[in-house]
Amino acid sequence: MRWLTAVTSRLSRWAMYIACACLAGLLCIVVYGVVMRYVFNDAPPYVEQVALLLVISVAMFGAAAGVRDAGHIGLDSLVAMLSPKLRFWCDIAVQVLSVAFGVALLxxxxxxxxxxYASTIPTLGLSEAFRYLPVLLGGILFAVFSIEHLIARFAGTEVVRSWH
Structure with missing residues (x-):
C-alpha cells in the first residue's frame, strides 16, 4: 500500500500543478485575446481553441486531484447520521461509482x-483527438485514485491527502 500511496500522491500533485499551469495559461491567453481584439482590432483566430483546451485540462486535472484528496461534493451531514457499517458501505459505493465514472471517461x-483523429482543430492544425487527451488522462486518474481509496477503506486506513 505504501508504494501505491507514494505514486498516487505524486500523481495528484502533478495533476494539480498541471491544472494550475493551465489556469495561468488560460488567464494569459484570454487577456491576450481581449487586448488584441478591443485595443488593436486584430483578434487572433486561435485564442478560442487554445482557451477551450486549457479549460478542459483545468477541469479534468483539478477534478482528479480533488478525487485523490476526497475534495469532491458529498452529503456528509446525511451520511454522518448513519451507523458506522452503513457509512462504510456508502463510502464503498461512492468509490465504486467513481471508478466506473473514470472508466467511462476513459x-x-x-x-x-x-x-x-482524422479531423483537425481549425486554427491550430492539431488533430481533434488532442481535445480528448485531458479527458483520457483524467479518467485514468479518477479510477486509480478511487481504487486507492477502496483499498485503503478495506484495509482500515485513510488516504493521506497530497495537499495539507
Missing amino acids: AGSVEMGLST
Whole structure:
C-alpha cells in the first residue's frame, strides 16, 4: 500500500500543478485575446481553441486531484447520521461509482479520439483527438485514485491527502 500511496500522491500533485499551469495559461491567453481584439482590432483566430483546451485540462486535472484528496461534493451531514457499517458501505459505493465514472471517461475519450483523429482543430492544425487527451488522462486518474481509496477503506486506513 505504501508504494501505491507514494505514486498516487505524486500523481495528484502533478495533476494539480498541471491544472494550475493551465489556469495561468488560460488567464494569459484570454487577456491576450481581449487586448488584441478591443485595443488593436486584430483578434487572433486561435485564442478560442487554445482557451477551450486549457479549460478542459483545468477541469479534468483539478477534478482528479480533488478525487485523490476526497475534495469532491458529498452529503456528509446525511451520511454522518448513519451507523458506522452503513457509512462504510456508502463510502464503498461512492468509490465504486467513481471508478466506473473514470472508466467511462476513459472509454468515451478513446472512442471520441479515434472517431475524430482524422479531423483537425481549425486554427491550430492539431488533430481533434488532442481535445480528448485531458479527458483520457483524467479518467485514468479518477479510477486509480478511487481504487486507492477502496483499498485503503478495506484495509482500515485513510488516504493521506497530497495537499495539507
